[in-house]
Amino acid sequence: MKKLMLGNDAVARGLYEGGLSFASSYPGTPSTEITEALAKYDDVYSEWASNEKVAAEAAFGASVAGARSFCAMKHVGLNVAADLLYTASYTGVNGGFVIAVADDPGMHSSQNEQDSRHHAIASKAMMIEPSDSAECLEFAKKALALSERFDTPIILRLSTRVSHSQSIVTVSERDVVPMKKYEKNIGKYVMMPGNAIKRHVAVEERLETIKSWAENCELNKTEINGSKTGIITSGISYQYAKEALGDGADYLKLGVINPLPENIIKEFCASHETVWVLEELDDIIETHCKKLGLEVKGKQFFSLRGEYTATEIKRVIKGETVETVTAPESAPVRPPVMCPGCPHRGVFYVLSKLKLYVSGDIGCYTLGAAAPLSAIDTTICMGASVSMLHGFNVANKNAGVAAKSVAVIGDSTFIHSGITGLIDIAYNRSNSTVIILDNSITGMTGHQQNPTTGKTIKGDPTAAVSLEALVKAIGIELVSIVDPFDVKTLEAKVKEYTSLDAPSVIICRRPCALLKYVKPSAPVTINSEKCVNCGMCLKAGCPAIVKKDGKMQINPVLCTGCGLCEKICAVGAIVKEAK
Amino acid sequence: MGNIMIVGVGGQGTLLASRVLGNVFLASGYDVKVSEVHGMSQRGGSVVTYVKYGKEVYSPIIEKGGADIILAFEKLEALRYCEYLKKGGRLIVNTQEIDPMPVITGAAKYPEDIVKKLEALGISVTALDALSLANEAGNAKAINVVLLGVGAKSSEIAKEKWIEALKATVPEKLLDINLKAFELGYNY
Structure with a gap:
């Protein structure tokens, strides 16, 4: 059945179909909706944990028990959960263990725009990256099985535009996946130095195994349109590239981000005159290409900051610009504010x-x-x-x-x-x-x-x-x-x-003013005879209080009657509206 | 192919409008992408959602010069995003003014004659007091559906399809108000 689905909801659907049985997360934009969507599936146990480290540890505990398990977090959440990740990468898993991490290029709702791919490289865990909702579903579903097959935690890397865009998916039935048996294995699961030294050998071997598999797997796709220009890309950047260049370029779309394959990249570069690497944030794929001795173009022409756009790709690669109208004047900024009635x-x-x-x-x-x-x-x-x-x-x-x-x-x-x-x-x-x-x-x-x-x-x-x-x-x-x-x-x-x-x-x-059980009171009004225009009430920074034509006014649509300004006003000019 | 942008102030219900649009185009057999905004900007900030449909849609984002239609839930937001319209694009704007914090604090002035200035750019502007129509329908929050109604009238998609999508998207207890709001917009 075809459905329009948010990327995050599609991740949840994929995990559900892939036999997930345990999910623990801490909310964080743009990852939150994944776990909210999982909570609607009765076959999956889901919970909010106290933080990302606890969530990842709980999910990993479930994996050790033999259950397919999952946790979701925003990019900075992975810093909190990194302690678990780096060593769980050494032990490997029992039941499939997937961590979704949602990056926020452009910082729509974050304090930095760190690139989570560094965590995958540093922890030596496998990372995969979808580019739309259909792939969110497909990749999440496959990740659970791949985690078991390669004995590795899998990081499913998302970004704001993939997580928060709806596109069409086809849903199917849930796979019945029985819980795996737990067997005591001190050498695998107790990471004291003697054991960890041996596990590190296994980790390096695992990376090589995954790398050979990634040379010829369905998550990495080559799209040949007969062009001399080749684009190596992944995630949302693939969509921008397709929008900008369409069939006018060939594409190597990488779904496996860690470890990155070598041969398919070399072959792709060898068969194209010019190869561009299009990736938001840091130059991970580009650096990988350059280490392989390949000549590719990337961050010299594109920014390390913010989001890519199809317009920018068109401008840089094709030298084309888009015609636009010019705004008659600039609009005053409208930054987010605390809501009216916010405690x-x-x-x-x-x-x-x-x-x-x-x-x-x-x-x-x-x-x-x-x-x-x-x-x-x-x-x-x-x-x-x-x-x-x-x-x-x-x-x-x-x-x-x-x-x-x-x-x-x-x-x-x-x-x-x-x-x-x-x-x-x-x-x-x-x-x-x-x-x-x-x-x-x-x-x-x-x-x-x-x-x-x-x-x-x-x-x-x-x-x-x-x-x-x-x-x-x-x-x-x-x-x-x-x-x-x-x-x-x-x-x-x-x-x-x-x-x-x-x-x-x-x-x-005091509860959040937006909670359903918090009922707004009658709005307040300003008694213009008492008001001395001192502007004290404006200091509260409430969007419902405005100065119009030199006089204070309350916007009755926005006002929730919280009464804060009433208490601030020194001359008693603000009063509850008589109903 | 069509690119529709919905711009407004966080809390005005732009998300619901974009979901109704998405469902209309899905039901009409198109490939569709809808890009939403969650998180901090929802708190009274400037918000924008994109709805794109066609044979095959790649980027979920509409960029400057790319929108066929902008539904602006607030006048200042229409001004802010007017450069996103294609040449000859259409703007449907609610004439309501919501002062942003710099205007409230007196650091900036709310621009005057926005509609006239945008018309002078050759943009086809439909300006209406959607707030009054929403109130007439029974809920000030229904301005999103009023504006959808205005847009639906000139779309190639049959009215019944719009009403089906509304029914599929809007919570049942608010359906009557929203159907009324849609009619008021459609017949504007």
Whole structure:
């Protein structure tokens, strides 16, 4: 049956058809929908894990037990899970073990645009890369069996445009794959030096075996149209190349990215006058070609940054440009903002007002760095807000520098890797105040449950982590729970805790305004007779408050009646609309 | 072959509109690709989705000078993406204004006379107050389906196919409102 399917949904479908039985992931754009789609198949066990390392380890445990297993993550998630990957590559698998990693060239929703292919090369695990939804399904399905055949973890590399584009797939029935038997094998699975030394030999042999197989496998395709120009490419870049050059070039489309084949590349180069390598981000395939002594063109003409486009390929290779109209003027930028009614806004209003150093983290609340709030000082990686605050504070204290500071971290990010940093703070007694922004959901990635919400991936009730009990248990004595819209209490609490020489935690608790059970109140309005046009309300950075013709106005369509601006207004000009 | 771009502000329902379009073209026997935006830009940022159909579609992306039609859910977004239209392309624009943060804070001004300026470029512009029509249909969020209705009227695809795709894509409890919104757009 033919269906229009998102790349991520097609990966899930392929895994399902390939007999997957266990999936554990941590959400991360652009990979999240894979596991959400898997959760809809009753034949597959699925879960959200507390972070990518835990997810990969859980999935690998299932593989050792003999089950076909899987985990998905965004590119930076693989940094977290890398510890497992690099050594699971030595042990090999029992049941097929596949890790999907979604890169984000162009950084649509990420903090960097690292190229995950380096992880495959460094870990010596096999990597394959599809270029549309049909291939997502095909590659994911084959990956489970290939993992068992070659005794290797397989990384399925995706990118934003492959993950988040819908194209046509043909679905089929699920293969019935019985669980493999587990047999104790200390030499294979216990990676102490004596065993690991032997396994490394097996890993290098495995790469050679896969390489010979890749010379003649169905995942690498040659397309001959009789052109003197050859294109070596993979993933989404293949689609851009086809769009730009059509039948006017020959193609070697590589589906196996690690290890890269040698003979088919040499033959392809030998039979073409000019060969271009088209690959987004780093020059992995190009470097491989050059190591083989082949003359190819690539990054000298194309960028190491961002996404490729068909227009750019056409311009560079064919010298053709596209006719366009010219915009009459430039449009003011429209950066993402915290939603109207977002509970984070109250916190950042207070932090911005108090002019504190704010150690930030990854989530919707990273938007607290955007104007006019501009409250956040740093955002690096998951959990770093907490541990970096500790280092920042200890260094300042030792140098005699007075600096008032806090860390902000969401509930899900705190569970992911904030808790370990907080244990460091408690253990080493730094004068650090951590604000946990508990909005009862994993927000930015589109509302996934997490260990604090009391619900599983399928929405079933389960144990919920009590953040207040948890932080007390690790040795934080100063713990308060505050409603982030109660800005007065919050401001007083932040002032109190940051003036003490002791570790402390403020839990700002209010559910995300976009959750279905959070019903908006009647919108507020501005009493123009009372309003003195001071502009205080604009400092909240709420998209529902605008200055039109020199006067403040509330947009009643956007306003959720959260009442934050009502509390900020010093002259009482903002009031709830009478219904 | 056809390239349709849907541009708007995160939260306006561009994703649903692109999925309806995708299903219409799939049901009409075309190869289809629909590219979506997830993640941070969904939070009130400028969002764009692409729908491409034809005998064979490769890139899921529409680039400058490549769109036959742009459905703009907001006027400023029409201006932002106008260079993506082909020469002689068509723009269907909701005249609603949603101020971006630089306009709210006073760092920038919302451009004036956008529709007139775009018409002056030789673009065929259909400008309408889709928000009022959506409200008339029963829900302000239905502007996406109002605009689809306007586009459907001039497409080569039969009205029934559009309604089937709507039924297949929209949650059942919102179907009546959306069917009404579609009619209001179709008969605009």
